[in-house]
Amino acid sequence: MSAVQDDNASPSRRNDGSADSTPPTSPASSTPPPTAGIQDDARAKNPEDDVPNYIANDRNALEAFLLEKDPTASIWQVVCSWKMAVVYSILFSVTIIGEGYDLALMGNFFSLRQFQSLFGVEPAPGKAREIPALWQSLLQCSALLGQILAIYLAGHSIDRFGYRKTVLAALGSVLVFLLVPFFSTEAVSAAGSDAGLGALLAGELLLGMPWGVFQATTLPYASEVAPVKLRPTLTTFVNMCWIxxxxxxxxxxxxxxxxxxxxxxxxxxxxxxxxWPVPIAVCVFLAPESPWWLVRHGRSDQALKAIRRLNRDKDFPAEGQLRVLELTNAHERDADRGSGDAGDAGDQPARERSNTPPSCSEKKKPSVGRSSHIEEGGDRNESNTQDESCGGYLDCFKATNRRRTEIVVMLNLTQQLCGSCLMYYSAKLYQKGGIEPERAFDYTLIQYGLGIIAIGFSWPLMRYFGRRRIWISGLSLSVALMSGVGILGFFTGRHPAVPWAIAALLICFTVVYNLSTGPLTYSLVSEMPSTRLKAKTIVIGRCSYLVAGLFNLFLTPKMLEDVPNGWGLGPRAALVFAGLDMLFLSWAWFRLPETKGRSFAEIDVLFKLKTPARKFGSTMVSNQSDPGSAVASGSEPARRPAAKKS
Structure with a gap:
């Protein structure tokens, strides 16, 4: 554990128990400034030189900040310290298993003989029954429509009721809505296959609503309870749940x-x-609310209890961690008001530099760690605090939040349109390539199994190579693989090895996708928004994902099915996604920043400094939070007295 221990840097206490926010006064360290070309690893070795001013000026917060960023702590040590945060994050994430199951189930049903016999029609006399391409598109799109409707409402529900209550309500609705597709076979018996498909359509629309809620809640909750070193693993675990x-x-x-x-x-x-909904609901009920959400709503006493539940290490500075959350929230709120242009007054405390009122915790109690005499819901001003600290959807498109929202939207569009939808139709695609139906399902199982293994390997890759490099490399390989599948699609039926080559390339694409674009989307999307607007920015990103999915899923069956049921492209449809991948690759090269090892406070400062995407990884955030204090490669940072570590 890293801690601040010398006389000039150790956290001190006033008699009232609060942290002494007086800045250190010892002379500046004689450590030479970083040389030109500083990279992520060099930055990580000196975390005390890379602290936003509003945290550096609060000694209690500084200790907790440096502890979380301690480069000497191993992943296993962090897991042991934050084991309950890992458990609760996983419990929220497994709700996505249900969504992945339902969407893939319907896609695989279209290739299931019994489903085709039950709900299908004969395209021509004497031909085998199949599901019309229009119905395939409608069934898949109805689930996405339900998600779009619910995900917008979920953003408001999270702000008002929190993550736990929102997820519990969605889990309860799953139990009820499943009755509709289960009894859709009765509609077939009563009024034919069209009636049965109509009942399935209604069931998918209703089930899409809780799926949308899970998308809006799982990722921000996982990112808010996880420490910096575990955040990429716990957020990308969401993608593993999909698989x-x-x-x-x-x-x-x-x-x-x-x-x-x-x-x-x-x-x-x-x-x-x-x-699965009932056991997951019990676990979610027992889980703590996000400390970030509690801080935004002025419930610092409860936030402190939640932090102590997430990290039960008796030596962990929970009060300092709470101060980090409060200061970051206040800094973002001030900046969004237009009065928080970072760092106008050197070492002056953040609250004194702005015209904003004290942070939420200061309104409710005199010091961090002290029990407030105001019970939950007992403060008449609490609603005002909530209104001040929670922005609306329009705020996601203002000032620096506009750039953050753009990145989140483009990441989601890339994940949806890079060719990943072919995995839902992999069994169908294998059959169109000439593989028998039973063997097509076997290869689909292999494909998903390799996807799970690939996600596991993506975790150390992100630790050592960062997000940006992996993302660009993955998209480059996706272009090559999708092009290969599309080109081989012109030669199906000419050689018996062609279907096997197509299957091999699709499996390789699954591995590449789950090493890069698939899991990294969740990690990056959770890191780009401001903490105040995280839920709403993620909602906007997922809405763009779902809208693209409507377009995607409407056209994919048409491209894959034979004439006259479709366009007869088969594997050649992969060329469409190869072209889209080229566009996304060009965008990522110029606009995607590197966030490896960055805390939310550091990312916030870098966005406010309008740091170019390609310099995010090499730019140091010094103890000043104005543009002159963020030192890119080769320039001299403002220095703070050196802190000793134990």
Whole structure:
């Protein structure tokens, strides 16, 4: 653990128990300034030189900030210290398994013989029954429409009720809405396949609503409870949950391929979705609320308790961690008001430099760590504090938040349109390439299994190589793989090895996607927004993802299906995604910043300084928070007295 220990830097206490925010007064360190070309590793070795001013001026916050950024602490030590944060983050993330299961289940149903016999029609006399391409698109798009409707409302619900209550309400709705698709077979018996498909359409629309809530809550909660070193792992675990859901859906479809009863073969995979909401709801009920959310709502006493539940190490400076949250929240709020242009007065405390009122905790209690006499909901001014600290959707497009929102939107569009939708239709694509249906499901299982392994390997990659380099490399490989699949699509039927080559390239694409674009989207999206607008910015990004998905899922069945049911492109449809990947690669080169090892406070300062994307990784944030204090490669930073570490 790193701590500040000398007389000039150690955290001191007033008699009232609060941290002494008087800045250190010892002479500046004689350590020479960083040389030109400083890289991420060099920056990480000197975390005391890379602290925003508003945190450096509060000794209690400074100790907690340096402890969280301690470069000598191993991942295992951090996991042991924050083990409960890991547990609660995983519990929230597994809600995505249900979404991945449902969406992949419907995509695989279109290739299931029993489902086609039950809900399909004959495209021509004497031909096998199949699901019309229009219905395929409508069924997939209805779930996305439900998500778009719910995800907008979820942003408001999170601000008002918190993450826990919002997720609990969504889990309860899953139990009810599953009744609609389960009994859709009764509509087939009563009024034919169109009626059954209509019932499925309504069921997917309703189920899409809790899926949208999970997308809006899981990622920001995971990022807010995780320390800096575990944040990329715990946020990208969301993507692994998607793959788990897709893998389970494919396995469920594969398990019922031999059943003769069409209704049972359809209902068994659907009914499996009733097994997970209740146990997850119990765990979510027992989990703490996000400390960031509690701070934004002026509930610092409860935030302190939540921090102590997330990190039960008796030596952990929980009060200092709370100060970091309060100061960062106040800094962002001041900047959004237009009075928080970072650092006008050197070592002057942040609150004295701005015209904003004291932070939420200071309104409610005299010092951090002291029990407030005001109970939850008992302060009549609490609603005003909430209104001041929580912005609206329009705030995501103002000032520096505009750039943050642009990045979040483009990351989501890349994840949706890079060719990942072909994984939902992989069984269909393998069949169009000439592989037997049963073997197509087997290869889909292999594909998802390799995807899970790839996500696990992405965690050390992010630790050593950073986000930007992996993202650009992954997109470059995706262009090559999608181009290969599309070109081979012109030669299907001419050689027996072509279908196997297409399958191999698609499996390689799955590995590349889950090493780069897939998991990194969740890590980057959780880091780009300001903490005040995190939930709403993520909602905007996921809405763009879902809107692109409507376009994507409407066209993909048309491209894959044979004429006259579709356009007959088959594997050649991959060329469309290869072209889109080229566009996204060009954008990433100029606009995607590197956030490896950065705290939310550092990222906030870098955005306010309008740091170019390609200099995010090499720019140092000194103890001054104005543009003159962020030192890019080769310029001299403002120095603070050296801090000793134990």
């Amino acid at each position: 788990f859901g897709q893998l389970l859906a494919t396995a469920a479809n594969r398990a019922v391929t031999g059943l003769q009863d069409n209704v049972s073969a359809f209902r068994i995979p659907v009914a499996l979705q009733w097994t």
